[in-house]
Amino acid sequence: MNKINNQWETVIGLEIHVQLSTNSKLFSGASTNFGALPNTQACNVDLAMPGVLPVLNEEVLKMAVKLGIALNARINSPTSFARKNYFYPDSPKGYQISQMDSPIVEGGHLDIELEDGSIKRIGVTRAHLEEDAGKSLHEDFEGQSGIDLNRAGTPLIEIVSEPEISSASEAVAYLKSIHSIIRYLNISDGNMAEGSMRCDANVSVRKRGEGELGTRTETKNVNSFRFVEKAINYEVNRQINVLESGGRITQETRLYDSQANTTRPMRSKEFANDYRYFPEPDLLPVILEKGFIDSIKKEMPELPEEKKNRFTQDYKLSEYDSGLLSADKDLADFFEEAVKISNSSKLTANWIMGEFLAELNKDNLPISDSKVSAKQLGTLISRIEDSTISGKIAKDVFEKMWESSKGPDQIIAEQGLEQVTDDKEIESMIDEVIKNNPEQLQQYQSGKDRLFGFFVGQVMKASQGKANPKQVNDILKSKLEK
Amino acid sequence: MNLDELTLKEQLNGLKDSSFSSVELTEVYLKRINQLDASINSYITVTEDSALEQAKESDKRYKRNEPLLLDGIPIAHKDIFCTEDVLTTCGSKMLSNFKAPYSSTVVSKFKNDGIVMLGKTNMDEFAMGSSNETSYFGPVKNPWNLEYVPGGSSGGSAACVSARLASAATATDTGGSIRQPAALCGLTGIKPTYGRVSRYGMIAFASSLDQGGVLTRTAEDAALMMNTMSGHDHRDSTSLNVEVPDYSKAIEEDISGLRIGLPKEFFEQDMPDYIRNATEDAIKVYKDLGAEFQEISFPNIGLSLPVYYVLAPAECSANLSRYDGVRYGYRCENPKNLEDLYMRTRDEGFGPEVKRRILIGTYALSAGYYDAYYLKAQKCRRLVANDFTEAFKSVDVILSPTTPGTSFKTGEKTSDPIEMYLQDIFTIPANLAGLPGISFPCGQNNNLPIGLQLVGNSLQEGKLLMAAHKFQQVTDWHKEMPNL
Numbered sequence: 001m002n003k004i005n006n007q008w009e010t011v012i013g014l015e016i017h018v019q020l021s022t023n024s025k026l027f028s029g030a031s032t033n034f035g036a037l038p039n040t041q042a043c044n045v046d047l048a049m050p051g052v053l054p055v056l057n058e059e060v061l062k063m064a065v066k067l068g069i070a071l072n073a074r075i076n077s078p079t080s081f082a083r084k085n086y087f088y089p090d091s092p093k094g095y096q097i098s099q100m101d102s103p104i105v106e107g108g109h110l111d112i113e114l115e116d117g118s119i120k121r122i123g124v125t126r127a128h129l130e131e132d133a134g135k136s137l138h139e140d141f142e143g144q145s146g147i148d149l150n151r152a153g154t155p156l157i158e159i160v161s162e163p164e165i166s167s168a169s170e171a172v173a174y175l176k177s178i179h180s181i182i183r184y185l186n187i188s189d190g191n192m193a194e195g196s197m198r199c200d201a202n203v204s205v206r207k208r209g210e211g212e213l214g215t216r217t218e219t220k221n222v223n224s225f226r227f228v229e230k231a232i233n234y235e236v237n238r239q240i241n242v243l244e245s246g247g248r249i250t251q252e253t254r255l256y257d258s259q260a261n262t263t264r265p266m267r268s269k270e271f272a273n274d275y276r277y278f279p280e281p282d283l284l285p286v287i288l289e290k291g292f293i294d295s296i297k298k299e300m301p302e303l304p305e306e307k308k309n310r311f312t313q314d315y316k317l318s319e320y321d322s323g324l325l326s327a328d329k330d331l332a333d334f335f336e337e338a339v340k341i342s343n344s345s346k347l348t349a350n351w352i353m354g355e356f357l358a359e360l361n362k363d364n365l366p367i368s369d370s371k372v373s374a375k376q377l378g379t380l381i382s383r384i385e386d387s388t389i390s391g392k393i394a395k396d397v398f399e400k401m402w403e404s405s406k407g408p409d410q411i412i413a414e415q416g417l418e419q420v421t422d423d424k425e426i427e428s429m430i431d432e433v434i435k436n437n438p439e440q441l442q443q444y445q446s447g448k449d450r451l452f453g454f455f456v457g458q459v460m461k462a463s464q465g466k467a468n469p470k471q472v473n474d475i476l477k478s479k480l481e482k
Numbered sequence: 483m484n485l486d487e488l489t490l491k492e493q494l495n496g497l498k499d500s501s502f503s504s505v506e507l508t509e510v511y512l513k514r515i516n517q518l519d520a521s522i523n524s525y526i527t528v529t530e531d532s533a534l535e536q537a538k539e540s541d542k543r544y545k546r547n548e549p550l551l552l553d554g555i556p557i558a559h560k561d562i563f564c565t566e567d568v569l570t571t572c573g574s575k576m577l578s579n580f581k582a583p584y585s586s587t588v589v590s591k592f593k594n595d596g597i598v599m600l601g602k603t604n605m606d607e608f609a610m611g612s613s614n615e616t617s618y619f620g621p622v623k624n625p626w627n628l629e630y631v632p633g634g635s636s637g638g639s640a641a642c643v644s645a646r647l648a649s650a651a652t653a654t655d656t657g658g659s660i661r662q663p664a665a666l667c668g669l670t671g672i673k674p675t676y677g678r679v680s681r682y683g684m685i686a687f688a689s690s691l692d693q694g695g696v697l698t699r700t701a702e703d704a705a706l707m708m709n710t711m712s713g714h715d716h717r718d719s720t721s722l723n724v725e726v727p728d729y730s731k732a733i734e735e736d737i738s739g740l741r742i743g744l745p746k747e748f749f750e751q752d753m754p755d756y757i758r759n760a761t762e763d764a765i766k767v768y769k770d771l772g773a774e775f776q777e778i779s780f781p782n783i784g785l786s787l788p789v790y791y792v793l794a795p796a797e798c799s800a801n802l803s804r805y806d807g808v809r810y811g812y813r814c815e816n817p818k819n820l821e822d823l824y825m826r827t828r829d830e831g832f833g834p835e836v837k838r839r840i841l842i843g844t845y846a847l848s849a850g851y852y853d854a855y856y857l858k859a860q861k862c863r864r865l866v867a868n869d870f871t872e873a874f875k876s877v878d879v880i881l882s883p884t885t886p887g888t889s890f891k892t893g894e895k896t897s898d899p900i901e902m903y904l905q906d907i908f909t910i911p912a913n914l915a916g917l918p919g920i921s922f923p924c925g926q927n928n929n930l931p932i933g934l935q936l937v938g939n940s941l942q943e944g945k946l947l948m949a950a951h952k953f954q955q956v957t958d959w960h961k962e963m964p965n966l
Contacts, residue, residue, distance in 0.1 A: 048809070049583060050686075051563075051681075051685045052683070053718050053720075055717060085799075085847070087803065089808050092804060093800075093803060095803055276848060277852075281690035282720065283720075
């Protein structure tokens with residue numbers, strides 16, 4: 001039962017953890033690769049051996065500054081680290097190195113497009129660097145828990161939004177926009193299934209028109225766009241139900257159960273840890289020189305919003321097509337590479353959003369693993385444009401390209417699919433058709449105009465679909481008029 | 483000639499001109515350790531076999547005429563420095579079974595310069611203490627009088643050098659843990675500028691205050707040790723990337739005209755006459771050497787002790803969280819669940835002084851108290867540091883007693899932590915300001931040594947060693963040896 005209605009207003013803030021795609025960890029030289037055997041990628045620093053010290057991986061500074069610029073935010077200099085104290089076996093030091101007072105990125109915003117096409121600006125409070133924890137493995141050991149510290153120390157940037165998101169669908173739009181940006185900036189693979197991007201949602205509801213915010217809950221670790229939408233909707237309905245039946249919302253952390261599509265309490269904030277933050281004495285505050293920030297500004301890639309506008313202008317695509325093609329950087333790059341060869345932006349856009357994405361989805365492949373390259377697709381489309389083949393035959397060729405990984409020209413040549421454009425050849429085919437259908441000829445000449453289509457069909461059939469349709473039309477018309 | 487009575491520098495000369503071998507020298511120390519250390523308890527681990535191996539290798543290098551900087555000199559490392567494959571306990575039951583998987587930068591540097599490691603020295607548990615009575619491995623005795631404490635936390639390092647069970651020893655100083663034992667055992671001890679010596683592999687007590695240094699018989703020896711120990715380390719982000727001078731050359735520089743400051747607040751402190759008199763005598767020596775004196779003021783010095791006892795426990799409360807029984811070290815028997823594992827491991831693995839400081843530090847960082855304690859202490863720390871900045875505008879070094887008294891009897895102050903904490907009243911300010919300090923013997927009372935402290939400006943270790951060296955050239959206090 002959907003309780004989201006005019007009486008209630010929803011207030012959402014998102015905390016998004018993004019794993020930065022560095023080669024080594026935030027404070028150690030150990031590798032960050034996903035999927036290695038447990039504890040094979042944990043060095044003395046990651047294991048929190050006595051006496052070890054953290055050394056900042058400077059690659060992350062560049063990545064964080066890029067994100068800050070993309071989010072129209074302030075870059076804090078100096079930016080400093082703090083210890084967040086809590087005991088858990090997957091946190092080997094007993095504290096996490098994070099940022100508190102001067103996060104590297106602060107006070108930005110992001111414009112998202114709503115379903116009705118309007119634009120809404122969402123404030124970004126801050127984005128700070130911190131290290132990831134290891135993993136506890138509860139299933140594999142009878143009566144014991146295993147600890148895998150491979151992930152411990154992997155760099156994360158936590159992006160905290162203002163509580164300015166008003167619905168689950170806005171939350172998804174915001175999340176998708178962040179996802180698109182981090183992929184564009186090449187600072188994370190954004191893979192939610194592998195946990196490279198994780199989302200916690202702070203949700204509260206209040207009576208419409210009320211000034212004060214309602215009590216919020218935090219729903220943790222929702223690991224797909226779809227689940228974010230479902231979890232928030234569930235939580236909003238739950239809170240409205242509680243309030244409408246006279247109850248009160250408990251401030252707590254909840255966990256989303258995707259199988260049951262419910263959220264349940266994890267731990268109550270009232271008994272929550274006091275994290276006892278204090279400045280990390282092992283790391284000096286980091287000064288980010290203006291020159292450093294300026295050099296990153298110069299290296300900034302075109303961002304999704306800019307690319308969308310450029311596509312609309314330069315390629316004369318519709319807003320919708322531009323938006324769809326630019327949302328994913330790989331897709332946008334594929335499009336631009338294909339257009340370079342095809343010289344037809346509209347036809348290329350249609351092919352990519354149609355046949356190309358359909359094949360990718362069918363095989364469940366990322367663009368990087370596509371069986372047809374952008375150059376090959378561009379060539380295929382140029383063969384339609386230069387009348388080598390018809391659009392209909394192109395579809396068959398494309399399927400063969402996908403299956404065989406052969407180029408379009410090779411397939412066209414091998415299968416003899418080249419369009420017949422020679423006037424004489426078409427004429428002789430037409431003569432043959434007219435000769436073999438004297439009855440239809442007579443009916444046509446006595447005024448039965450619609451038989452023209454019959455003749456076209458016969459000629460195309462005779463050419464096995466390869467005759468140029470326009471030429472067939474023109475020559476047929478002049479012959480039949482005689 | 484007893485080889486153990488030679489200073490490190492004399493031993494190095496003897497090795498160079500083949501008067502004796504490193505094996506002979508090492509055997510002398512190992513024999514003395516076997517004979518004497520049962521009553522002193524200065525070593526937690528003696529690495530006899532590897533010491534002899536290292537000595538043999540060293541002798542080969544001398545034979546090949548390719549000796550390293552400190553080749554063949556037998557020293558001991560405080561058991562706070564991680565040493566690969568050797569027990570590294572930090573004086574605690576918590577690490578009583580811990581063999582480090584790597585060596586600290588300090589240990590590696592000495593190894594690379596040819597040192598022979600005799601073993602690892604006893605210390606207050608996690609460097610928390612001023613009498614070496616909090617060690618899980620039992621108290622260390624002062625070689626000058628076995629009923630007395632050697633000071634702490636580097637009590638084992640001080641006692642072993644003083645008893646001539648090692649030529650020199652590494653040590654660490656968070657609030658006075660090198661200088662106070664140096665004073666109480668009649669040694670020269672230097673705590674360098676914060677960041678001069680790498681902290682990598684040095685088990686952390688209070689990260690913003692901890693600094694490694696040395697305990698030796700003379701300033702000349704300290705200079706030799708500092709040449710090896712100092713320098714930038716990319717594995718320690720707080721280590722200073724500044725060139726290291728040759729301290730053996732620095733000590734030969736001229737002392738005349740050295741401006742020495744006398745902080746009036748220090749001398750207003752309650753202290754016994756014998757300390758006051760010994761300090762006055764030392765001032766006379768320096769006047770004769772051509773130094774100039776000036777009274778200076780440290781209006782905020784009274785904040786030092788309270789500031790220290792907020793900040794050091796706060797940092798230690800986090801630094802010691804890693805000892806949880808999960809990955810290494812002590813683990814309680816048959817834990818019922820995770821909480822039981824944490825609670826009993828830490829209750830059984832830590833001693834009372836460590837627990838006291840973890841509790842104080844946790845409290846000072848707690849929500850609602852952070853501003854009143856931790857943040858205020860940080861601001862006061864800045865005030866203390868500013869006093870030094872002001873003072874160094876007009877003086878080169880600051881002179882004071884190292885401790886408010888000579889050594890005290892084992893057990894005498896253990897029931898009163900505040901009384902114990904006052905041991906470090908003259909030494910703590912230098913740690914708060916990150917400045918170098920040195921202590922060396924300047925007298926005796928009842929056959930117990932008295933120490934003199936000099937504090938210098940940032941990176942002025944050379945000046946401190948020079949001033950101590952000049953003093954030792956005209957006095958004999960540093961030549962006194964305990965009767966064993």
